Amino acid sequence: MDFQNKTDQELVHLYLKGKEAALSQLITKHKSRIYTSIYLLVKDEYLAEDIFQDTFIKVIKTLRAGKYNEEGKFLPWVLRIGHNLVIDHFRREKRNPTITNSDGFDIFDVLGIHDDSMEEKMIKEQTHKDLKYLIHLLPSEQKEVLIMRHYGELSFKEIADLTDVSINTALGRMRYALNNLRKMMVSKELTLKIG
Template sequence: MKLEQKTDRELIRLYVSGNEAGLEGLIDRYKSKIYTSIYLLVKDEYLAEDIFQDTFIKVINTLREGRYNDEGKFLPWVVRIAHNLVIDHYRKERRAPTVVNADGFDIFDILHFADESMESRMIREQTYKDLRKMIQLLPDDQKEVLIMRHYGEMSFKEIADVTEVSINTALGRMRYALNNLRKMMYGKELAVRIG
């Protein structure tokens, strides 16, 4: 069975049993969503890469120590780790002007980016860029819920727990975020048609 066909649980078992391919499979499966969820919070490519690496260092340590609670919710768990690292970064930044670097482990050494046609990549990148710009215009509380829900695939209960609000508040923020994005997209379409 190919790595892409294995479940998260199977890939985790593979990695814990000593096969690095299990971790590679998990990273390949989720790197885009995890990186994007971090980038949208920090708005800095290099910082996002650092936090992405730190996130996987924590994931690796937790898996190796056998402390991962296998609930079949790998992606929300990793996004929660990343979100906490983003919060930690900003807390440290307020106290000290320096950013602590990772311990030399480069997670990007094992990433393999799929080849795609230049045209489809350019269209995809422009669409993502436009959407990221619109997401950045949202109020922070709406942006946070949208990122956790869409990129982190977290449930509203998980989002409510992480952000320390009620489920209804999390749902309301998501509804406002989507409404605001719709208005922005509609405004952009009008500008393109008129312009």
């Protein structure tokens, strides 16, 4: 049977009827998009692969349990599962995500001038620590959008799809996150000289 020309919905139905190859086709079809969305958030190849595998284990369990809500939106549903598993990972680890750009460098290392005096370097390092600390004080929805937008370099459309909200809601959360960061900086009398 040729699975390549089937829709996601058709492949899900075929898998539920016992055609294992239909699930393989779904994974092959969407692997790149799902893996990339996870990798952009975790910035670690091996961790992204683990979460990708966990995502499909959860997909299989949900499908077999008959709990998949048929709306023809297989990819956004799987992306959301992967995204939730990333959030769960960070909650479990209770550590800051590695904040890097697409070249793998710490974003804070590439800000500003590299020929700083020792005093300027110490001030910059403290500023970056303060900023990371303040980001993690934000409400989770705002923190999530800020990290995905600035550190994951996702578009607001991608953020909206991953978080299952409208683009306007994602934009609003970003605006609130930036406003809250400014208020926290004022209340803590911090001056962040970035960019």
